[in-house]
Amino acid sequence: MIILGLSAFYHDSAAALVRDGRIVAAAQEERFTRKKHDAGYPKNAIAFCLKEAGIALGDVDHVAFYDKPFLKFERLLETYLAFAPRGFTSFRMAIPLWLREKLFQKSLLKDQLKEVEKDFDWEKKLLFAEHHLSHAASAFFPSPFEDALVLTMDGVGEWATTSVGTGRGNSLQMEREIHFPHSLGLLYSAFTYYTGFKVNSGEYKLMGLAPYGDPVYRDLILDNLVDLKPDGSFRLNLDYFDYCTGLRMTNAKFDALFGHAYRSPEGQLDQRHMDLAASIQAVLEEIVLRLGRSLAAETGMRNLCLAGGVALNCVANGKLLRDGAFDRIWIQPASGDAGGALGAALAGYHMHAGQARRLNGGMDAMAGSYLGPHYDTAEIQERLSAAGARFTTLDDDALVAATADALADEKAVGWFQGRMEFGPRALGGRSIIADPRSPSMQKTLNLKVKYRESFRPFAPSVLREDVADWFELDDDSPYMLLVADVVERRRRQMTAEESALFGIDKLNVPRSDIPAVTHVDYSARIQTVHRETNPRYHALITAFKERTGCPVLVNTSFNVRGEPIVCTPEDAFRCFMGSEIELLAVGNCVLRKEDQDPALKLDYTSAFELD
Template identity: 55%
Template sequence: MTYILGISAFYHDSAVALLRDGEILSAVQEERFSRVKNDDVFPKNAIEWILQQHNVTMAHIDYVVFYEKPFNKFERILETCIRFAPRGYQLFSHAIPIWLKEKLFQKVNLKKQLIEFKGGELWNQKLLFSDHHLSHSAAAFYPSPFESAAILTIDGVGEWATTTVAIGSGQDIRRIKEMSFPHSLGMLYSTITAFLGFKVNSGEYKIMGLAPYGQPVYSTLIKENLVNIKSDGSFRLNMKYFRFATELRMYSSELERLFGISARQPESSLEQVHMDIAASIQEVTDEIFLALARYVRELTGEVNLCLAGGVALNCAAAGKVLKSGVFERIWIQPAAGDAGSALGAAQVCHHLYLQSPRTPASDYMPYLGPAFEQDTALTQLDNMDAEYRLVPDEQLFQLTADALADGKIIAWFQGKAEFSPRALGNRSILADPRVPDLKRELNLKIKYRESFRPFAPVILEEYASEWFDIEGASPYMNFIYTAKDGVNHKLPSVIHVDGTARLQTVSERTNQRFYRLMKQFYEITGCPVLVNTSLNVRGEPMVLSPEDAFNCFMNTEIDMLVIGNIVLDKHQQRSQKYQKYNYELD
């Protein structure tokens, strides 16, 4: 029996994954334990949980695999600073002392930390290092349903690569093309994110949500000045407008002169010009994404495509590629960003290093995090003086569906936590999408976030094609689809201003309890759709434990919390023991 532990850490979205003879046992992000959004620290809490959960110690672990090669990344930073000297001095003076003190000796430091876990003194200290984009590619291809596929990985930057093309076949992955730093679609999008006053590495999805409110009037300006796009989708950035390679900021003052406005300050009002810039960068991203997809199809001859890297989570661009028909089938790992690379690194070890054969996945289930037994949940709730009642299944689904149909907002906490940045029905806030003003209420009173932010619909799989332009299933909320005629008026809370929605489909096969609830709601209302958003507030990671869920419940205007078969009504709560939130900006 071979145990492999995969780790991603020290940039953003630290995570850990555990394989046993190639089987995915569990995977979880550190942020869910630390309660620090996008936490980048060594995932100590996540490792402790994953070892305890599967009754193993470090003595049982045959291989630990880190998701990238630190020395190669250090080489890139050093070369970049020298190349852009003297402008690179600021980055050099900030980064090099940290690397010399800590990161350059990451192998030694990782071993020191791993030895501290139970059984560490007996661990064989077999520590391997994958390549950043290889880890992304592996996380995308190995859990996919394809025997062979093209793999397109797009992110900010790994060691050197920013975009790579590979072919996955059987157990093998072979890289055939790559683009290198500083020419990066992820960095281009993140630069505009920063320019529009949002936080890099967490605010990019806000630009995607803001884009439909604008017109792409700056697209030509962007393509003529910021990025030179070739017919094959490759491109070069004009570094005159960017500072991420040399300084501790993303853009130069030249970018402000180009757009004719000052960069937006965080939390200041959003003007039409900001929406137009968002629409423009999204259109340019769509164009590059689609050109790359066409080139990859021609280059590889593959009919299936796996998308990986943080940019793959841009579901508007991914939706355009899907709708184009360039590939017959597209699969995106739900945790396509750096967190998912913990899983990819472990799979690199299993399939490439150990040469273990692979069977395409029939169904990849992203519910890989912690679950909580009812007794544990009750103990946590008792410790917080919560008022609750236990309801058997035959009543639970009817009671919850009735509450949703009555316009109540429900926190739905079931089973294992999702290994995904998106709630997929186990750590979700649910509501009736037919309520006209619900989007505003959810944004301002529940999520405490910007009013323009859209909410995603979840639909019973068997009815999806009747309501949206979708064929088949979309269980991971990875693509944008267009609502069919008349649906906008039926579902005002989940259809965005451009008539699209980031859709999730649910079947009894993929999530039995969630499906059962939705089926009950459909039988009451004739509507197979619910609003589904993550169970958290702005600046906070998705909840992990019943205690986290109760804190979120008490700090918001959520009406009811359902944890397994435990039901809590807001008007019955008198507890003063919950954690009072100080909402952070994200």
């Protein structure tokens, strides 16, 4: 049985294909269109999934969509009626779009599918899953657990913003929900907006900014904005928010509470913004911890699966794991809306069709999340030659050796290998990598390679067998979704003057033997690298360890700020020529910057809309 899952029309459109319960392919539309968070119909992602499976659309048994548009429209209408006459302006703007497009998504999907396969029987083949069920299915069904509690947290689906379910075998039962407008995701997004970052993409910046501040507003938030119960359930005080009726996330009363207006995008960051970030991060962590503890105590279940946009908050995930309420936690690497496409496909296979679920011998079913396009050597050579690139083709051992030598020489390397990752994190398939021991590397990568804010941290890729020797974690973290501290003996003692620094002044003080991946609070967003899922990346880090004694690399996504992660060899070459990456490894082809035609150099500093 073959099921194609789709998410589209809001943000992060994607397609995923499941054959007989196995995940064959999955990709976001943005990677093909080069438009970040592309919300359009994912025709390119669909075409890729079908090609990867070697089938036509007519061979698909079902197409499963990740949410139910009519229920979303019901929520829109009921919200505006509840707040009327407030919000008429936003209502007047939203309704024509809904009446023209979103309300009739079934018809839109039918028309798009019939363009590819004119005899597509959409009445029998098209399925719709509720938004939070899609998230929950994406978390439980690929997990390594026979049974687990499933917690889903995001902005909002149809009505649900937080939901709890129980997965056993091939069944998934959704049991309770918190409904809009009370939303942990929207609360965090309100502070994202207020501190000057873009909603639905800047939340990870807020999380990265938090360690520079102190949570001085934590009690103010809990006293005024959130009614938090001991079990983690909550209600928001809507007097301070404008997202129900207006075109902003927050309002003048919110401004008055914190004593200043919201920061304009690209405006100056000061200590207040860092303290706000630290405060809302502390509140989010408290809510997640209370939810986890109460659910574990109530159900007695020892395994937890997480999905939804809030599950990308790896700091909260790490604290939940260390809290010990659950023995094991598994997080869907594509936790946002893109992952809803995979969840819809898996829900269609296991729940609609009633097909059995087969566990994968202790590992999860995501294949390291390497589910996107890949290119063989001949195709890479052809594409790079057409782009004007000058390269050398090496055998496997020589490729790893040359790259490890460049890394040990503190060069920034573009690493384009195997299948592209599904989800927002680069995991050694489409990555920029570097030496974590360099005190200047974090600043260099941010300002000269990524063209982004200097405060943003980088993640370490570490051999799974060595993780506990460097970090306070001895568990799998293959998807860069858990944060843990660098172990004490790898840390550098701060001087009294350094310890007294505040805010962004903390940035350039080395804190450990691997300063490029050690955040200002000694934490790191860890990716454990496994020989079973990415043998070439594992071999590279092993070779780097042999040269330096360090089994860790800096790993950041292969793109510049505002650009989707690179998808094709041509994308990789353009980014290489538009940034200060010094070496590029595309499959077995190695490109050195000094060998390239200077006429092909690009200016990527303002090539993409800021994220």
